[in-house]
Amino acid sequence: MTMLTTARFCGAAALALTLATGTASAAWEPTKPVEIVVAAGAGGASDQMARMMQSAIQKNNLMKQPVVVSLKGGASGAEALMYMKGSDGDANRVLIAYSLIYMLPLSAKVPFNWRDLTPVAVIAFDEFVLWVNASTPYKTVKEFADAAKAATPPFKMGGTGSKREDHVLTVLLEKKTGAKFAYLPYTSGGEAATQLVGNHTASNVNNPSENLEVWRAGQVRPLCVFSKERISYKGKVAGDTAWGDIPTCKDQGVDVQYQMLRAMFLPGKVTAEQTAFYEDLFKKVTQTAEYKEYMEKQALKPAFMTGKDMVKFLEEDDTLNKGLMTDAGFVAQ
């Protein structure tokens, strides 16, 4: 009943990418350094992506003004949201957003609504994978779930943040398998990864990029990907395994699906020319070698979506996330 089907939107996005090639040159241009606002700490997925865009823009001379990355990860990212909300009309700030824009206002009663901002472009989708320590015997989700069901005290599941995407996935997994987990909210995906390697948790639901290094070192094992279909990358990553070799959880009999958007937003009350400038800028970014290389290395799903398509997607994605949060009991009273 609860599943996110963002895949078809990605298809639409790829189409949009091929159609919208010759865009009209925007009349407006930034007059000050452009600030990419990151709603997470240093070194996290959003920060890395912001820095990739910074170097892609600077190396390919896509814009005259320099790009500054502004880390506003305070209060689990709420700081960045409130900062953007308070920047009405300032077109020199862009937020690199993810599912927190739907979840944080529900779980922590942060007075924020993504509709207050101006959506610019969806630029990628992030996958989630179920990982266990390589020294454990579990090869399939079923073996793992059966062991988790029998375990007392319950297995520990590591993740990033409380009442957020990782936590929601854990609850979904509990509902589908009947197992119970003790969810440990760490402050970053990197920490969740090392804690899994150190056997302090039994499993985690990290993004591919967060567990990439420990996977290649042979310290963790992926069980399945929480997606409708397998990841498309076929290049060997860890030993002779590729991202595409990880089965989907659905194929393994546990129908849990979730993908997370990575999208750019301007503050509210900006002009149409300003929005058009950034739509054009980010389209160019998605065509750079830096972007393509980054997508493959982090096993992200490339996407590009703007305008009405994006708003329609956001509305549906919002409804789905709200449903998940409500079912998990994470909505603050």
Next chain:
Amino acid sequence: MEAFGLLLQGFGVLLTWKILALMMVGLILGIFVGVLPGLGGPNGVAILLPLTFTMDPTSAIVMLSCIYWGALFGGAITSILFNIPGEAWSVATTFDGYPMAQKGQAAEALTAAFTSSFIGSLFAVLLITFLAPSVATFALRFGPPEFFAVYLLTFCSFVGLGREDKHKTIISLTLGLLLAGIGMDTVSGQLRMTFGSTELLRGVNFLVAVIGLFGISEILLTMEEKLALRGHTASISLRTVWKVWREMPRYWATLLRSSIIGSWLGVTPGGAIAASFMGYNLAKRFSRDPKSFGTGRIEGVFAPETAAHASGTAALLPMLALGIPGSGTAAILLGGLMVWGLNPGPLMFVEHKDFVWGLIASMYLGNVVGLVIVLTTVPLFAAVLRVPFSAIAPMILVSCAIGAFAIQNAMFDIWLMLLFGIVGYVFKKIGIPLAPFTLALVLGNRAESSFRLSMIGAGGDLTVFWSNPLVGTITTLAFTLLFWPVISALFDRGKRLLLPAKSERSGPA
């Protein structure tokens, strides 16, 4: 031996004019950000990060790490000459460094600070060189209970070993922990103590607090003094350097102890701040003449500086080996590595051998070059003493405001800085120590969340803190330090029972 060969290769990568020039630039920029109150290591490195994007990864990381070494060196200058710690980890250096400058021994104090920084870093770099692979596996044993035990140890050492009134230390510590808790509670995802304010959402940043507590309050306190006093110009002559270096071997125990404490706290994320205080407190504890600390003892400069720098350097080890930054600056460097597509982790030592060993070699070279630079350029920085205070004071105020703002781009933080300036001024005058406060502010959240994660993992069972020898030892040590005054009193009584004649005369303790 394998490490040695790889290190030589690393030096080979570095010995080009371009890299050496970048090193110098990085070190000078680093000393500059280290000297400016509030700008500091993490900020300086973060601000300078984009400068390196056009470089190749090796040049970039060498320059960045040199900024880091420079900041570590520079923090000592203002601590000693101005009593204003440029960095939170230089706070302990002011205890004896500033009295030394007042006594006219500024050059000796600076030489001692720089040299011991060098020794501390060198110790930690040697440690990194030879222990990298094995420490990586050891650090993996740190789960939430172990992390909590380390934080507990740091807090307890303050209450137990501090010299101030116990209730004032407790006020300082609890107030810091409370303020640290403001904002998002990461374990439950709830907001707390924000009273609906969006400014309080992001919590109280410890750097902002430090700038106010030490920078602003110090200017207020300075103004109310009669300023007619003697200062010492601090140009360091070869003779001074020689004199200090000749004296140094006498303090080998302090240097070694501080190096070990620093490296330990750097590898386990306790941080340079905690290390500098622990180094200082323990040197005082083990000294034959603890009362003379705080009056300008050279040992009181050696101890915290060695520990802070050993820790600052050792913090890079978990970052490289595991991707866990041991300090704020290490976290920024970590972000820098990722920009060049280098994912820190165990595999980096295998896949990017050249890079890793180039970086380690740059730690040796950077420290040697850094020592030479600071020893020769101190007269430039000491020239600040000749400028009238009425010109210096507003410039420091502006630097503080810029620093406070740049941390989170928030105007509110400048107001917060002023508020902490007043708090610092009042607290210093009524004898509430500020060090426990800043430490609590920086470690509070991590301590609480590691405690609560331990509890979730163990189903609320407190014995988890004694569940294995590692965590058990640290926890027990923490409680020993907490009750140290009681324990040492018991020891004294025990001694007295053995020597009854003597104790009769000394009367009740």
Next chain:
Amino acid sequence: MPRDSGALLLCAMAESEAEIVVEDPDAPAADSPAVTSIRTVDMVVSVLLVGFAALMAFDNWRTGMSWAFDGPQAGYFPFYLSVVLAGAAIYGLVTSYRSKSEAGTAFVTRDQLRRVLQVFVPTLLFILGTQWLGIYVASFLLVAGFMRYVGRIAWWKCVLTSFLFTAAMFVTFDVAFDVIMPKGPLEAAFGR
């Protein structure tokens, strides 16, 4: 903690060899009457701390301060920290009330207060100015004004020093390193 507050030079200075001897004609007089005693301030701070602790305790009680089956709730630690803080502050209130030495020591004398306000008031104005004029203009005004009115240094020196300092800050942060700082109408006029 720094036990001794900093003594830096204020006005004229005469130099002999490696030592700097500093004169301070405006120094607070030693016999200046005390505005208040350490004891009074200590007690006021204790009362404020108890009040702050009560406020925090209330908010954390509202958040939830009990020990759930899997460990403490969000408000548990802050609540008990507030209790400990209040306890230590009340203990401090009693000891300072009884303390004779604290009662006899001046917290600040009238002369000292005047000098502290000489820094504090300009700082306050500077921060207010930053909000409207931007940090660079406010910084120019603070440095020049402070040197002129507190240091009584010649006009041209004040303006020149202040301009050079502010320009150096601007070049470092805004031009060279793209650090975003609060800016006002002047920067906007130049399109920065």
